[in-house]
Amino acid sequence: MEHAFLISVCEKVGSALAILYALLIASNTGNEILGFSLLLMSSGFFALWAVIDRRLAFLSLQMFYAISAVIGLVRWA
Known part of the structure; x- marks a missing residue:
């Protein structure tokens, strides 16, 4: 039950965070x-x-997104 x-x-x-990210970037409002x-x-x-769910392919995808986020932060900082 705890894992679920x-x-x-x-x-x-x-x-929710990913949706907000997409809206902020697409809005081109300086955010x-x-x-x-x-x-x-x-x-x-x-x-x-x-x-938790032992999904290595999904974990790999998230590492790519994290690296993309860091690149975006460095580029826009």
């Missing part, structure tokens, strides 16, 4: 730092989910 709750939290929070920070947090929640 944690997975559910990671799924919902990660998805790139916040947007890429949200992407980094989202990938962290999804990575935790991947580790």
Whole structure:
């Protein structure tokens, strides 16, 4: 039961953060730092989910998103 709750939290929070990231970047309103920070947090929640659920391909994808977020943060800082 504990794993299911944690997975559910990671799924919902990660998805909400990813949606906010996409909206901020697409809006082109100068919120790139916040947007890429949200992407980094989202990938962290999804990575935790991947580790708990032992999904290595999904974990690899989240590492790519985290690296993309760091590149975005460095570029826009």
